Amino acid sequence: MSRPRIVVVGAGFAGLSALRRLERRIPKGAAEIVLIAPNDYMLYQPLLPQVASGLLTPQSIAVSLHRLLHRTRMVPGAAIGVDVRSRTVVVRKISGETAYEPYDRLVLAPGSNTRVFDIPGLVEHGRGNKNLAEAVYLRDHVLAQLELANASDDPAERDERCTFLVVGGGYTGVETAASLKLLCEEACKRYPLLRDHIQWHLIDIAPNLMPELGENLGRSAMELLRQRGVKVTLEVSVKEATEDKVTLTDDRILPCRSLIWTAGTSPSPLMGGLGLETNKGKLVVGPDLSVPDAPEIFAIGDSAAIPDLSKDEDDALCPPTAQHAERQGPAAADNVIASLLDRPKTDYRHKDLGLLVDLSGRDAVARPLGKEFTGMPALALTRAYHLYSLQSGPGRVRVATNWAIRALLGGEVSRLGFLNKTIDTLVDTDQIDQYLDTEQAHEKVLVAGGAHDRA
Structure with missing residues (x-):
C-alpha cells in the first residue's frame, strides 16, 4: 500500500505552521509531505515596514524553511490550478516549467494579493x-x-x-x-x-x-x-x-x-478557479477547515472563508491576520491526520489575542x-x-x-540600488493572469499524463 501524499500550497504563517505540525505528528516514512511555494523562506510580514525604513535588514525577516522543515520535499514554484477530479495540483516552477503534483490530502494556504480598485493610474x-x-x-x-x-x-x-x-x-x-x-x-x-x-x-x-x-x-x-x-x-x-x-x-x-x-488584500486567484464555493473570492470551508464538497481539501489563512466560532453571528468569519493563520495551520494538520486515520475532526476555535x-x-x-x-x-x-x-x-x-x-x-540612509523595472508597478499582472480554472487544470493534467491514479 502506497504512502498517503499530503501537499501544502504556501509557506506563510498558515502553511508553515501546518507543515511543522505534520512533521512532528506523522511518524517518519508514514506519509509523503510536499510543499509548493515560490520562495525557500517564510516572510514575517508584520515587520516589512521596518525593512522599508531600513531599521531591519531584509534577511532578518526571511525565515529559512530549510532550518525549520526536515522531511518536507519542496517544489519551488506557484500553484496555478487544481484538478479536483484527479486530485492534482498544477505548478508553474520558478524556471517557467509546468509540473503536476498529485495529492491524497491538499492544504491550501496561498496567502493573498494586494487589493486594487479600478482607479486610473x-x-x-x-x-x-x-x-x-x-x-x-x-x-x-x-x-x-x-x-x-x-x-x-x-x-x-x-x-x-x-x-x-x-x-x-x-x-x-x-x-x-x-x-x-x-x-x-x-x-x-x-x-x-x-x-x-x-x-x-x-x-x-x-x-x-x-x-x-x-x-x-x-x-x-x-x-x-x-x-x-x-x-x-x-x-x-x-x-x-x-x-x-x-x-x-x-x-x-x-x-x-x-x-x-x-x-487591504484580496484572496489568491487560485481559490476562484477550483469550481468550489467561494465567499468574496475566499474558499468556503467548514469549522473543521475542510471543504464541504471536497473533504480531502483543507484551506487556511487569508484566502479561506473560515467560520469564527468565537462570535455570536452565524456568518462571522475569522479575520485575515497572522495570529489566526498561525493557529489555523496546526488545526488543519491535526484534521488532515484525523481524516487519513478515519477519526473525527475537530473545529477551529480561537479567541482574538x-x-x-x-x-x-x-x-x-x-x-x-x-x-x-x-x-x-x-x-x-x-x-x-x-x-x-x-x-x-x-x-x-x-x-x-x-x-x-x-x-x-542610528540608521543608514543610503540607497541599495533596487530601482529597476521589474517591480516598478503596484501589481504584476503575470501573477494574476497565470491562474487556471478547474477545467483548464484538468485538461492540462490529462494532456501531460500526470493525473492521479484515482482519476
Missing part, C-alpha cells in the same frame, strides 16, 4: 509594501526622491518629490507611514533644505484609523502620527493618479510622485487581551511579541541586533 504609479522586493524598492524610491529634490532648482518638482501619500489606515499603512517618516527625518540631516518641504499624508476611506484597536487606541495612534508630522485624513480615497500628482475623492490635488498603496502596532522610534500602541497600552510599555510588548513569533533563532538574533544597532548608532 493606480497600478502604473502605485507602490506596494507586501513582500521583501517591494519593501526594499520602496526604501530606495523614497530616498531617491529626496536626493532628486535636493538636486533640483525647480520648486514645483521639489514639492512633488517631497510629498508622500500612504493609502490605507490599517496596520501596514500606519506602520509604513510612521517608519518612512522617521527615515525622512534621518535623511534631512543630509538634506537640511528639504526639512520644510517634506510632507507625509495618510488617508483611508474608513471613518476610524485601525478600528480593531478600539476607539481610544485608534485615536492615540492618530495623535502620535500627527505629532510626527503625518497628515491623517479619513473618509477619503484616491480618484486618479499620474506620475506627478494624485487627485483625491474630495477633489484635492496633491503634487506627489510617491503613492504608497496599503489598502489583540493587536500590537509598532510606530518606530519609541512609539507604539497595543491592546493585548483587551488591555490598552501606549508609549514604552506598548513598544516593549510589541517587540517582545515579534521576537516570540519569529520561528527562527537566527532571525530573532538578527532582528534584536538590528534594533540595538539603530538605538545605539
